[in-house]
Amino acid sequence: MGKRPTRDDVAKEAGTSTAVVSYVINHGPRPVSPTTRRRVLDAIRKTGYLPNGIAKSLANGSSDTYALLVTDLANPFLAQMAQSLERELFARGKDLLVGDSGDDPARQLDLLEAFQRQQVSGLVWYGVDQPLPLDAIDAYPGTVVMLNQPAGQEPRPSAGRRVRLDVDESREARMATEHLLSHGRRHVAIVAGPTQRLNSRERIHGWRAAIDDAGLEPGRIITAPYTREGGRQAAFQLGSDVDAVFASNEMQAMGLLAGLAERGMKAPDDVAVAAMNGTAGAAYLVPSLTTVQLPQGPIARDIANALTRNEPSGGTGRTGRTGEEAIASAPRLVTGHSCGC
Amino acid sequence: MGKRPTRDDVAKEAGTSTAVVSYVINHGPRPVSPTTRRRVLDAIRKTGYLPNGIAKSLANGSSDTYALLVTDLANPFLAQMAQSLERELFARGKDLLVGDSGDDPARQLDLLEAFQRQQVSGLVWYGVDQPLPLDAIDAYPGTVVMLNQPAGQEPRPSAGRRVRLDVDESREARMATEHLLSHGRRHVAIVAGPTQRLNSRERIHGWRAAIDDAGLEPGRIITAPYTREGGRQAAFQLGSDVDAVFASNEMQAMGLLAGLAERGMKAPDDVAVAAMNGTAGAAYLVPSLTTVQLPQGPIARDIANALTRNEPSGGTGRTGRTGEEAIASAPRLVTGHSCGC
DNA sequence: TTGAAAGCGCTAACAT
């Protein structure tokens, strides 16, 4: 980093004190006469001065930087979240740091520590696994928005503000499954995530509830990683009686479609398919994939607002008894051809 | 950010000076006796001290933060790059900031400024358009790794180190096209990007060269945005004589396959398809997509090395006459079924 | 309305 002009250079150039330069730049906290303001502004332009955000953060005791910590930055669902979040934060003059835990708990912990060192003011967290490492969350200072924290947890004392994205995994799975049933399908299997994961179990629960409500027998539960290859492998475990499959995420669904094609099975004719946590890309698969999607734009906006809103309580060890903050997310069904529509 | 323990607290706890604490933490620059070291380490553990990276950066005059500035974080190719880069930087104890220009030049400029304010030590840049805004690049202090800077540019004086990812767009397009021809296809069209873009023209050039070399007539050039929808629309502009299509990027190819399916055209039977800048997802399209891919892992490693390598020259206005730094990228053909393989 | 100066937490040159 070369020698860049500092606030001192600007002050000198403008013939004022350094404090005044601050007042001008920050529009406060003290007023500055129009004349002086002009001189400062000119000096800034002349010197090509750019404030040093690092120094500012140190003096302020808080940074303009936030972080997104997820399990897989290349997962379309998460990549889209990164994109939306960056947009919103940038619009608010904030920066976004990213971390990819790669589903590794140790790595996740290291990233948390790294973010703390960098004094990030807030963290958006899609945790490695359910149940989440609550101790680490509790100890984390600053605001934490949890993307995959299950509802109905006991409020626990935490070192900072906690906000939960209110996702109902079970309901989303149910919506997708019900749609498959509405097409007259009777044997709906599920490609589930690893069963030790809570979100996986919740999705299974929703799938099952839809089938129970219809008075039908549940189809096979095929467990697979939340990956494309996991979905592909699952396709080869499908019995010939199955006429529909609910996939627990879009990547699995994508692999499933690929696997079905390999087996020479037609979707939706032989097997109808629907998934949850879909993205914009679902519409361009062959056949176009029916998914339940979350309104990422609004969600990202709410998250950014929550992050940058002045912390209501800065203290330590506060219990979130004040009606636990949550961000709403209204899932909607986006139909393609994979379901038979 | 709550009141966290500082180096002073640690020093007090350990009964030493603050300098010694620094020496221990940084393994230098002065030696510390084993006894004292232990006491400091214990004090650190006891207080739960975590160094303040912001303060460290200020004192050092350089940060451990780097930035990735791209046109579309949700583009699989770029998302994969973000992931790989984050991995490599994290392994080196560095942080990664992301910026999404959304193909907007003004936004790109704003992001550049924001990164400068944050004192990022290096920037990885996939620029909005060709030709790149060279003035902004030249003025950028610190190391800049350019992901889509064409080769053979005049060396220009710049404010920091400049590294170019050595991609030969033309060659990659040619590789994909030649592969289509090797399957006996004779009428190869191209879905090209916007023609005002240099990279688009280079890809057209490579496609054309392959066809010329084979002594054939070039097929239709269909211009479309670098998006899935662009590719889909292109499918509807294909004449019945076309027996193969080269798509200029993976998103276009994905849309193209979708569009072909909509039209009832079979790939690869009716039309063979191949693309460049493919990702791991290509293998799971239907049919699996043949692409030319760049070795993202090694590339990310080289970029991280370039970024974190001590700057050979910190000065201002240095011309890169010293054999312009470049990072190699060896494209390889990854075959799927879309080409007829 | 403006200026002087005390920090913010850390590094490292300079003393001891």
Place this chain on the structure above:
DNA sequence: ATGTTAGCGCTTTCAA
């Protein structure tokens, strides 16, 4: 081997 202290660039209180 360890301690003292002057910055790094900025914010903001306190004086003027």
